[in-house]
Amino acid sequence: MQVFYTDQFVLPLPSGHRFPMGKYRLLRDRLAAELPEIRLVPAEPASEGQLALVHAPGYIQAIGDGSVDPKILREIGFPWSLAMAERARRSVGATIAACRAALREGVAANIAGGTHHAYPDRGGGFCVFNDAAVAARLMQAEARRGLRVAIVDLDVHQGNGTAHIFRDDPTVFTLSLHGQKNFPFRKEPGDLDVDLPDGTGDEAYLQALERALDELGHRFDPGLVIYLAGADPHEGDRLGRLKLTWDGLEARDRRVFDWAWQRGLPLAFAMAGGYGHRIEDTVQVQVNTFAVALGYARRWQNRPR
């Protein structure tokens, strides 16, 4: 299974900044040490033309040269730097590469990405560009005419940027399960939104996921799944407000992969959010997702053709 990374581009953050930038490197090190079947590949940056499938040229330019509106930068939550701009483009490139690899090999991943709060002309909530949206549009342009893409967003925060981008696009289905009282406080209607109350635990979450996937399967027939496997529904998360255990999150991942398997669908996944009180807990959730994904990769390799 190919996994694309960008953590060699570390975004310089002021000390005490609440974004856990170090988690990506920790995760890559653990994957390299514990899951040797994973092939770790550095990601190329997305081109301006690729970004422009979703993003406004003026916004792409402003992120590139640092002229971005200070108000938008505040919404993003990162100070601008050349490294920040480069990292944002590479993170989109990693999801693009993961989608291409998934279409060939069944499953692949971006070790970062899942930046679902980014709109065409502005970022927000630690998101600069919307990687899943750009990758979905690009796969439709280059992989197969008429390719339909389901974005299954299980980060604890609503994928407001993604929902907005595909609001009037019947070829991309946006599903989001998220905390009702959590950021973003003004949600954008997606194709299927599931609001979860604070404190939701494994059982209620998995039931809600089951119903949502069922409905997705009835309403839409995708050729590719992009899965945002956010670690922030975990009970140890500082921002998540939900109470999923390690086991609950692993069952969540299994359910998504099984659902795709039953339909013979290639699946690319990205990390999205994770803000554990202990960064190691966030990384553990993500390592578990990769272990489930490897099982999927093996099934895909061994499937009858």
Ligand SMILES: [Zn+2]
């Ligand atoms: Zn999140």
